[in-house]
Amino acid sequence: MKYISEYRDSHRVQAVIDEITRTVRQPWVIMEICGGQTHSILKYGLEQLLPKELELVHGPGCPVCVTSLEMIDKALAIAAQPDVIFTSYGDMLRVPGSDGDLFTVRASGADIRVVYSSLDAVKIAQENPEKQVVFFAIGFETTAPANAMCVIHAQKLGLNNFSLLISHVRVPPAMHVILGSPNNRVQGFLAAGHVCTVMGYWEYGPIAQKYKVPIVVTGFEPLDILQGTLFVVKQLEKGSYDVENAYARVVSYEGNQPAQKIISQVFEDCDQKWRGIGNIPMSGWQLKHEFKNYDAADRFHVQKIKPTESPLCIAGQILQGLNKPFECPAFANQCTPEHPLGATMVSSEGACAAYYRYGRSI
Amino acid sequence: MCLAVPGKILDIYEVNGLLMGKIDFGGVIREACLTYVPEAKVGDYTIIHVGFALNLIDEKEAMETLSLLDEIYKQDLNE
Numbered sequence: 001m002k003y004i005s006e007y008r009d010s011h012r013v014q015a016v017i018d019e020i021t022r023t024v025r026q027p028w029v030i031m032e033i034c035g036g037q038t039h040s041i042l043k044y045g046l047e048q049l050l051p052k053e054l055e056l057v058h059g060p061g062c063p064v065c066v067t068s069l070e071m072i073d074k075a076l077a078i079a080a081q082p083d084v085i086f087t088s089y090g091d092m093l094r095v096p097g098s099d100g101d102l103f104t105v106r107a108s109g110a111d112i113r114v115v116y117s118s119l120d121a122v123k124i125a126q127e128n129p130e131k132q133v134v135f136f137a138i139g140f141e142t143t144a145p146a147n148a149m150c151v152i153h154a155q156k157l158g159l160n161n162f163s164l165l166i167s168h169v170r171v172p173p174a175m176h177v178i179l180g181s182p183n184n185r186v187q188g189f190l191a192a193g194h195v196c197t198v199m200g201y202w203e204y205g206p207i208a209q210k211y212k213v214p215i216v217v218t219g220f221e222p223l224d225i226l227q228g229t230l231f232v233v234k235q236l237e238k239g240s241y242d243v244e245n246a247y248a249r250v251v252s253y254e255g256n257q258p259a260q261k262i263i264s265q266v267f268e269d270c271d272q273k274w275r276g277i278g279n280i281p282m283s284g285w286q287l288k289h290e291f292k293n294y295d296a297a298d299r300f301h302v303q304k305i306k307p308t309e310s311p312l313c314i315a316g317q318i319l320q321g322l323n324k325p326f327e328c329p330a331f332a333n334q335c336t337p338e339h340p341l342g343a344t345m346v347s348s349e350g351a352c353a354a355y356y357r358y359g360r361s362i
Numbered sequence: 363m364c365l366a367v368p369g370k371i372l373d374i375y376e377v378n379g380l381l382m383g384k385i386d387f388g389g390v391i392r393e394a395c396l397t398y399v400p401e402a403k404v405g406d407y408t409i410i411h412v413g414f415a416l417n418l419i420d421e422k423e424a425m426e427t428l429s430l431l432d433e434i435y436k437q438d439l440n441e
Contacts, residue, residue: 015439018438019438118413139412145416149414157378194411197366349365
């Protein structure tokens with residue numbers, strides 16, 4: 001398949017690894033932001049091929065993992081209501097809330113459906129006018145164009161039985177939190193390629209300059225990740241801290257302008273709680289006032305949520321790159337993909353799930 | 363979730379005012395929304411996430427990256 005196989009070519013991969021090995025002179029800690037990149041790294045064993053001076057730590061870029069427990073509990077409460085069809089991307093169904101997950105609620109008789117796209121949820125609302133259809137709109141900037149468009153589309157169709165339970169998060173505020181932490185170890189970033197496809201990378205210049213860290217926009221195939229790593233290592237060894245683009249076939253500096261226009265038409269910045277990390281000021285998006293009638297949290301008046309998190313789970317530390325999954329005492333015994341204590345063990349992009357799946361237990 | 367997959371646009375059409383397309387993902391054909399890539403033409407490659415095209419793939423940039431990587435490969439062979 002074009003644009004995939006050439007970025008998995010073993011000869012090119014080896015050449016870039018050799019170039020990284022020739023370049024690196026001292027130990028460096030590099031964080032890949034996105035959980036999709038974490039999975040590629042572990043799936044292809046890239047971290048084992050890199051010189052021992054380089055440590056890759058895994059960032060918070062897994063929307064399923066960082067959606068707050070409170071929001072999961074709201075989803076469970078709304079989904080359990082009669083005459084509701086609750087729609088969600090598949091990853092969210094097994095995320096543990098305070099008391100069960102969406103699968104548990106479905107087993108109790110609730111109508112919960114997995115959708116491939118937000119537009120599928122709108123279609124379900126069109127086909128079921130007697131039901132309230134709620135879409136669980138989570139995600140980073142990558143998913144925001146789809147989630148914003150479904151609001152515009154539902155409005156155009158005049159649907160009044162459609163609403164969104166929204167938990168949107170943005171990458172740059174999380175990078176500020178990580179870099180501003182007194183325990184921070186991260187010296188360079190692989191920025192999330194598909195977030196930048198939508199948003200461009202103009203937001204990252206001030207971060208690179210403020211914290212003096214190189215930031216390289218990076219894709220998801222093995223060669224993309226190694227190319228991004230090579231660019232970061234070159235900068236670290238040179239002492240520079242610029243923003244570079246190692247995913248230019250998809251990402252431009254400005255990003256996707258039509259997508260940004262719709263996002264800013266529908267959403268506005270808001271404070272957001274991140275699971276395991278806490279509140280990050282102005283790190284999320286909520287519906288603007290004129291679209292508030294599509295807000296499921298308002299429509300269903302779900303209040304009095306008192307979330308209780310597993311005391312064993314250290315997902316917050318893992319999402320900030322402070323610990324590796326195998327350093328958690330619950331990893332692979334009390335906490336497995338079948339019985340997850342935290343969302344990082346659930347999602348296909350969670351660092352704990354990746355370590356478990358690809359056998360990185362030490 | 364930020365997984366996005368490259369695919370080739372086979373067909374472009376409109377449904378309820380939305381620009382849609384048939385996308386070939388290496389043999390698997392699915393529908394996706396092309397509203398955010400209004401310049402898309404049949405035969406273009408695009409990157410799809412949760413049923414939406416996030417951007418078109420720039421062939422010229424892709425070739426430049428691969429030739430840069432091939433330079434590293436040639437250099438590697440000579441060492």
